[in-house]
Amino acid sequence: MKKLTRNIALGFTDQPEPEGTHLCLIFSSEKERTDCLLKFLLSGLKGGERVAGFTDEISEKEICSYLEANGIACDERKQNGDITISRTSEVYFENDSFDPARMLGLLTQFYNESREQGYESARVIGEMAPRIAEVQGGERLLEYESRVTLLQRTCPLTAVCQYDANQFDGATILEVMKVHPKMLVNGSVVNNPFYIEPEEYLNSIS
Amino acid sequence: MTPSNELSAEKIGQIALMHSMVSQLPTADSILSFSIQGLKQLPGVRTVNNLPPETVLNDNTSNVHFAISHRQQVYALFEFILSDPSAFSPYHPYVENFCAVLALIFEERRQRTEKQNLMATLEQRVAERTQALQQEIQERKHAENELRRSEGNLRITLDSIGDAVIATDTEGKVTRMNPVAETLTGWPQSEASGLPLTTVFNIINAATRQTIDNPVDRVLITGQVVGLKNHTVLLHRNGSEYQIADSAAPIRSDDGTIQGVVLVFRDITEEYAIHEQLKRSEKMSAVGQLAGGIAHDFNNQLTGILGYADILIEELTDPTLRDFAKDIRKAAQRSAELTAQLLAFGRKGKYHAHPIDPHEIIADTIKILERSIDKRIRIECNLSPEKTMVMGDSSQLQNAILNIALNARDAMPNGGTLRFQTSSVQLDERFCNSHKIDEIPPGDYIEISISDTGDGMNQETQKHIFEPFFTTKEIGKGTGMGLAGAYGTMRSHHGAIAVHSKPGHGTVMRLYLPRIHMEYISTEKTSRPTVGHAAILLVDDEDLVRKTAEKMLCKLGHKVITCTGGHDAIKFYKQSGAQIDLVILDMIMPDLNGKETAQALSSINPQVRILISSGYSQNDEAGELDKLGIQGFISKPFSLTKLSNSIANALETPKIHRL
Structure with missing residues (x-):
């Protein structure tokens, strides 16, 4: 029996996308960074989803101000567990290392709990920090990204990965593009022609 | 496997996505590494190198290269090392186009960077200029504040000094006045500013009442300090007059150029009046001394003329001759009256206080x-x-x-x-x-x-x-x-x-x-011989006077002893003073004058009675002479009657004491 996939609003684009999308945003301006994160979280809350945002660049206060300005009682929703806001370095680099398995476990747990708690769905947006190149396990970033796509097949957690073009070199960015099936380009979500399916990609690096 | 020389939609899509993405990458290095990584996905491409633009390429190489250039300026070079050139060749136009896009991006960024640099330079220059301007403004404000402070100090100084100050420009128009100048001219500065100095500072000569030349004009012509002439009178706006003095001087800039004139003057009306009064007093005093001296000599001569005229009138029996003698006496009396006035002016007339x-x-x-x-x-x-x-x-x-x-x-x-x-x-x-x-x-x-x-x-x-x-x-x-x-x-x-x-x-x-x-000193009247019976010591150095008076006293019946000077009189009085009732003493004598002689006689006999005879008498000495026992004063010339009365008074007059 074929599973029905629900279309959801991502916030930063008008076109609906199926839940469980793994999308990459390569940005070079502050506005792109902020707009994408805030709108994505807001649309998720408005859609009854449980949301999480991981960033070192945007403060929790700024995020809450935006949400409250758009009718979301931020503190209350945080207490309810509707919203989770954390710093990238704290979530991704626990013990100063990057462990894809732990991260995938967290995402799985987050999604499953959400579903169990009655949320329509769950979504996560995270901005990868350039410090990834320095921490132990950082070289496994693309493997992790690819495995996220694999995870979404069973846990259709919608995930947006933000990469600052000013912080990552061009070759890395193109490699990142290979592990994201969709890209946000000029405000539109497009299928990524560089995308390599997880099985193939994981096989190529194994 | 995709057959060679066939286009893959996926690869075209990759190139298109790269088109869209490269503009987001911040640096050329990032763009090139991104592009190399992307282009490696094309069929037949084994690897892609990024070569420096100046690299000389061998035309015989089997590799393919694309220059990323714009306007003949090469920015970079992609060299594709291929395993299958035929598989790659369908993508040549797309790669070329992609390289052209890169060139455009580079050129646009170069221009933008250049523009930013220019803007930065411009902004830096603007900032520097702004800072310089701010510095200039600050310095100007400081200078203005200094000027205001200096102006304030000048104003306070000018307002505080007692002299009047008027400043003009080079056209002689009033630019500044202090309060004293406002008071003396009657023109407030608010009205006077811009007016010609001659309107505000109207000066005339005190004696001629003619307008005096404007000193400012002379300063502007000569460039020298000009003093106002004496007797300059300033006419106040209401017509009142002030005697003024002082000077006008040029106001020069640092380079010596005359920028105006400052006129400093003061009211000397009071000093001028005092000075004039002093001059008048000195003149009157000098004229008085001259008049007194002349009158004294005249009186000595008139004493002789009048005395002998009186004797002649008494002695002559011929009526015609007696009339002649009376005319002589009349003329002498008129002359005596005139000299009396001269003496009065010279304060040397008869003064019996x-x-x-x-x-x-x-x-x-x-x-x-x-x-x-x-x-x-x-x-x-x-x-x-x-x-x-x-x-x-x-x-x-x-x-x-x-x-x-x-x-x-x-x-x-x-x-x-x-x-x-x-x-x-x-x-x-x-x-x-x-x-x-x-x-x-x-x-x-x-x-x-x-x-x-x-x-x-x-x-x-x-x-x-x-x-x-x-x-x-x-x-x-x-x-x-x-x-x-x-x-x-x-x-x-x-x-x-x-x-x-x-x-x-x-x-x-x-x-x-x-x-x-007033206080009367009571004096005991002694019984003395009255007119016609007194013993009189007559002291006078003038022969004419002495002889005339001797004859007149004898005529009146007195006993007369004559001395020609003070020393003789003192010598005689020491020996025979007891028999003398009255001493008639000339005031002006060469060796010992009347006062000194009187002092000596008084010391010999404090009760001595003296009648002073003189062409004039020093008023200031009157009190002193009283203390010396002087009982009267007879001014020359004198008639028989006057002499007779004076002797009688001298022998009977009570002493008075001047406080």
Whole structure:
């Protein structure tokens, strides 16, 4: 029996996308960074989803101000567990290392709990920090990204990965593009022609 | 596997996505590494190199390269190392196009960077210029503040100094005035600013009343400091006048250019008046000494003429000859009157001081005037009820008052009012200075005011009216000695005379005489021989006088012993003083004068009685002479009767004491 996939609003684009999308945003301006994160979280809350945002660049206060300005009682929703806001370095680099398995476990747990708690769905947006190149396990970033796509097949957690073009070199960015099936380009979500399916990609690096 | 020379939509999509993405990458390195990584996905491409633009490529190589260039400027070079050129070749146009896009991006960024650099440079220059301007503005503000402070200091200084200051520009127009200048000119600065200096600073010569050249013009022409001429009078806006002095000087800039003129002046009206008064006093004093000296000599001669004329009248029996002698006496008497006036002016006339009531003198004078002056002249009298006494010679004082009254009469040829008024006044130093009567000390005075409603006098006439022989009357109608005599009389009585007059507004003469407290010293009258029986020691160095007087005294029946000088008289008096009833002593003698002789005689006999005879007498010594036992004073020339009366008085007169 074929599973029905629900279309959801991502916030930063008008076109609906199926839940469980793994999308990459390569940005070079502050506005792109902020707009994408805030709108994505807001649309998720408005859609009854449980949301999480991981960033070192945007403060929790700024995020809450935006949400409250758009009718979301931020503190209350945080207490309810509707919203989770954390710093990238704290979530991704626990013990100063990057462990894809732990991260995938967290995402799985987050999604499953959400579903169990009655949320329509769950979504996560995270901005990868350039410090990834320095921490132990950082070289496994693309493997992790690819495995996220694999995870979404069973846990259709919608995930947006933000990469600052000013912080990552061009070759890395193109490699990142290979592990994201969709890209946000000029405000539109497009299928990524560089995308390599997880099985193939994981096989190529194994 | 995709057959060679067939296009893959996926690869075209990758290239298109790269098109879209590269513009987001910040640096050329990032773009190139991104592109290399992307282009590796094309079929047949084994690897892609990024070569420097200057790399010389071998045309024989099987590799393919694409230049990323724009406007003939190469930015980079992609070299594709291929395993299957035919698989890659369908993508050549897309790669070329992609490289062109990169070139455009690079060029756009180069231009943007250049523009940013230019903008940064421009902004830096703007910032530098802004900073410089701010510095300039700050310096200018500081300079302006300094200028304002300096202006403020200058204003405070100018406002504080006692001199008047007017500044002009190079056209002679007023630019600044201080408060003193505003007061003296009557022009407030707000009205005077911009006006020609001559409008505000209107000056004339005090004597000629002609306009004086503007000193500012001379400063502007000569560039030198110019002093104002003496006797410069500033006309106030309301017509009042100030005597002023001082100078004008150029205002120069740092390079020496004249930027205007500053005029500094002050009101010297008071000093000028005092100075003029002093000059007048000195002149009067000099003229007085001259007149007194001449009169003294005249009197000695007249004593002889008058004395012998009297003797001749007594001795001659021929009526014709007696008439001749009487004419001689008459002429001599008139001459004596004239010299008496000269002496009065020179304060060397007969001065026999007694305590007198000036009101009685005024009353007697009015009686004389009522009988003699034009009935169209009304005489008013307003005398103070206070009993007032002065020490003086009633005859001289009456002459002085009469002469002033007669001058007043002459000033009213068509009638008017002659007014006498007295009041007791206490003069302080300020009053004395301000009323030009600074020759007298502050104290208690009686003020005798004699005013008329006549023609009045101008300033110039007022300056000279007390000078001997000065008259404005027709020849033969005045000797010019009346007011001169009055002046001398007032001075000899330690008083002063002040004149206040204005043409068309009449004249007021105010006489100030010191009031006294009177004390009579009781003297025991001794029984002495009266007229015709006294023993008289006559001392005079002038032969003519001595011989004439000797004959006159003998004629009167007195016993006469003569001495030619003081030493002889003292010598004689020591030996035979007891038999002498009266000493007639000439005041002016060459070896020992009358005063010294009197002192010596008094020391020999304190009860000695002395009659002083002189062409004149020093008033200041009158009190001292009284203490020396001098009982009288007879002025030369004298007649038999006058001599007789003086001797009688001298033998009987009580002593008076001047406080």
